[in-house]
Amino acid sequence: MLQFGVIGHKGRMGQALEAAIADAGHVLCVGVDAGGSIGPYASQCDVLVDFSAPDALAANLGAARVAGKPIVVGTTGLEEQHFVMLAEAARAVPVLQSGNFSLGVTLMAHLVREAAARLGPDWDIEVLEMHHRMKVDAPSGTAKLLGEAAAAGRGIVLGDNMESGRHGMTGARAEGAIGFATLRGGTVAGEHSVIFAGSEERLTLSHSAENRMIFARGAVRAGAWLTGQSAGRYTMNDVLGL
Structure with missing residues (x-):
């Protein structure tokens, strides 16, 4: 005790x-x-x-x-x-x-790192997250944790390769970038997906939190x-x- x-x-x-x-x-x-x-x-x-x-x-x-x-x-x-x-x-x-204490998210981050390392830079990486309307920071700590895992798998620094808040004529996606998209609304406890988009195929790793x-x-x-x-x-x- x-x-x-x-x-x-x-x-x-x-x-x-x-x-x-x-x-x-x-x-x-x-x-x-x-x-x-x-x-x-x-x-x-x-x-x-x-x-x-x-x-x-x-x-x-x-x-x-x-x-x-x-x-x-x-x-x-x-x-x-x-x-x-x-x-x-x-x-x-x-x-x-930690940005997230879920055991499932911890394992997901491990898998994201492995996927990023094995799939290589030809696969684009996007991190998508949604939380309740009252959350004040974005991207979420969990999204950043997953982005850091992806960056570690590639051997790069997330801060130097992060794209978020796209709006207007942004131009083409930067090569090797790790993108972030943020959704807010309702009472969602936490939804996170990491999308690996390759040529004519996609791999998505996702986690849903049903209760804090x-x-x-x-x-x-x-x-x-x-x-x-x-x-x-x-x-x-x-x-x-x-």
């Missing part, structure tokens, strides 16, 4: 995490939200889980480092400076960050796994042994 500290407790994911923690036989040590700090409570917990906001990441990582506790980060909308923060924190404590509990259960599993690790940077691939 582990003590979980949840940052972003009142959000949709925070509530799902509380249920997943109980279902797994663990205990919610403390839940904090905007205006609160995990710092005074971090030492009482076995592992911290952060699903809050990018601008709170520095403080949350700092609290984990001071308390010497592992931290799972599922906050979306992270930018380059946040990944620098994650790398710095990982020198002191175990850190696991799949992400919460994955994050709890990741947190439990992380408590047994030494300081370092980890991913969901490590949790599944991929």
Whole structure:
């Protein structure tokens, strides 16, 4: 039985995490939200889980480092400076960050990387995602994760080969580009597809999330796994042994 500290407790994911923690036989040590700090409570917990906001990441990582506790980060909308923060924190404590904690998506990303490596640059790659109308960032963290997997399979940098937000007279598709398309509407928990378009054939790898509990259960599993690790940077691939 582990003590979980949840940052972003009142959000949709925070509530799902509380249920997943109980279902797994663990205990919610403390839940904090905007205006609160995990710092005074971090030492009482076995592992911290952060699903809050990018601008709170520095403080949350700092609290984990001071308390010497592992931290799972599922906050979306992270930018380059946040990944620098994650790398710095990982020198002191175990850190696991992911754009998606679904076990199915984790395996899908592994398959995307394999397909991109084996099919080669002659196949165009497009990442399509749809989420509920309230989601504020685009492309989703999961779409970026899948795009990174495709780029890794090709041995290229996603940031240098990413196409998104096409509109108007954009010209022909850039050779070797990884395209992104974003849809928003309704109450969709998450739909992701990676399309490999070759000459006269297509391969599509897809994942559908029916309920955000799949992400919460994955994050709890990741947190439990992380408590047994030494300081370092980890991913969901490590949790599944991929």
